[in-house]
Amino acid sequence: MTTDTTATDPWATRARPAFLYVIYALLLWSLPMGLIAGWRPDIAAAITAGMRDYLNALPEPLYALFGTGYLGYTAARAWGKAKGAER
Numbered sequence: 001m002t003t004d005t006t007a008t009d010p011w012a013t014r015a016r017p018a019f020l021y022v023i024y025a026l027l028l029w030s031l032p033m034g035l036i037a038g039w040r041p042d043i044a045a046a047i048t049a050g051m052r053d054y055l056n057a058l059p060e061p062l063y064a065l066f067g068t069g070y071l072g073y074t075a076a077r078a079w080g081k082a083k084g085a086e087r
Contacts, residue, residue: 037044 033044033047036047
């Protein structure tokens, strides 16, 4: 059995780093947003409202699908490591 880091499938080897890059981007976005909020609070409020409206427009089943997939992947990896099938 191959792990995702040694798999030959390029999608499997990029899946975890891609997710982390998205999280890093979201965290780094807080720095310019903090500067914008300090300089122009009205613009920062408009950006925040726009992002909130966009995220609220996504259907709830999409969030459930992501959560189920992420937790299922995490549980499967933990079980595989505990079983000794993965290193």
